[in-house]
């Protein structure tokens with residue numbers, strides 16, 4: 001009887017469940033959005049129970065749609081929005097507060113203090129990360145400080161911490177397994193990425209009790225089995241777990257050092273596999289853990305760009321100059337150029353390679369002739385320029401030539417953006433037929449552990465190209481555009497300097 005892998009892809013704005021067969025076809029899918037909470041400007045929170053409910057809903061829907069019983073499932077793979085932090089009571093299973101989302105900035109003061117007290121290099125050397133409120137550590141500190149009794153309860157061993165993968169594993173196993181994988185652990189700013197352990201000295205610095213932390217395992221490993229009988233009448237093994245960007249890297253077959261992918265979602269996350277080598281970035285890239293061709297741990301360099309697809313949402317929901325994100329494609333093609341207009345979409349500051357939390361968005365070069373089309377084009381271009389900022393930095397820091405890039409995520413469907421991106425980077429860009437590369441990666445990780453797939457050779461052929469984009473822009477023009485972009489970023493930063 002044919003078997004399937006069920007993937008739970010728990011993202012920032014929606015939860016998806018996808019069933020994959022052995023040929024890598026996504027035979028059934030279900031998706032559900034869940035509420036976002038903004039208790040104060042720049043704070044973003046989720047209700048972990050609402051996330052869990054959305055997971056149950058999409059699993060139920062996808063099993064119905066695919067007419068699949070739990071006994072038809074080979075295994076489960078989980079991939080998730082990273083860094084988002086949940087703390088819950090071990091006994092009751094109730095979160096002590098909303099989950100603090102990766103985008104949330106309520107811990108800026110804590111990170112500022114860590115920097116001011118001179119801990120930046122120490123933290124970076126151990127974790128590969130910039131000290132930033134993006135990562136989990138200061139979110140845990142905030143929860144332990146702000147929620148009454150939380151610190152005492154944590155010290156008494158009554159509370160558990162997890163990123164969303166850990167929360168879901170714990171719920172699916174009815175509290176039997178408290179675990180995470182290397183890729184998610186590497187985003188907490190508590191994990192020593194060289195020794196592959198929770199770092200005692202960092203925990204002491206942050207005053208975080210070790211007892212609340214999950215066990216850390218390989219991404220392709222045994223995470224127990226479902227005990228949640230309401231949905232899984234027969235138990236199903238959980239054997240693949242990875243943060244969504246590392247899962248996408250794996251799903252794009254970026255198994256070798258030097259392979260690069262970019263996922264164009266709410267933000268953009270450009271990752272380069274660097275194999276056994278932890279490349280230490282001097283220019284704002286993150287050193288992070290990823291998966292090698294066996295599903296074991298390896299290193300990657302990452303450039304995290306906070307606002308890309310969400311700038312398109314701003315055109316739609318904020319400015320209301322488009323109805324649908326796809327409209328931007330036609331509008332951009334209606335112009336021969338960007339007409340000298342540059343938009344720096346630093347709505348929540350800038351991530352890699354700038355890491356400037358103070359800068360805010362800026363628009364340059366507006367004239368009486370500036371139109372909706374110009375805004376659409378300049379916004380799409382800003383996505384490509386931000387990607388170039390990261391890719392150039394990767395080349396500089398690794399000395400490796402990047403000869404091509406694989407792409408996925410919502411905005412990778414935009415033909416103008418992809419063509420312009422190829423022009424800006426001056427390398428070819430390839431988009432796969434199955435756009436669900438994040439879920440694909442988690443499926444591969446799960447299936448490699450159970451023997452559903454023997455090895456990565458067997459899954460390599462599943463990746464097929466849908467769109468190829470080759471550069472076609474004279475160098476002088478490319479340099480001119482990009483120089484102007486860099487100037488726009490500098491000017492925006494200058495405007496917001498204290």
Ligand SMILES: Nc1ncnc2c1ncn2[C@@H]1O[C@H](COP(=O)(O)OP(=O)(O)O)[C@@H](O)[C@H]1O
Pocket residue numbers: 011012013014264265266267308309310311312313325326327328329409410411412413414
């Ligand atoms: N055709 C398109 N052109 C430009 N942007 C798009 C297009 N389709 C989707 N997007 C953008 O991509 C994002 C959604 O992509 P998705 O991969 O689902 O993101 P996430 O996983 O971060 O929620 C949205 O921010 C949306 O504005």
Ligand SMILES: O=P(O)(O)OC[C@H](O)CO
Pocket residue numbers: 010011012013080081082083102243244245265266267
């Ligand atoms: O949920 P996504 O796809 O926007 O991804 C979020 C990232 O994992 C944050 O680091």
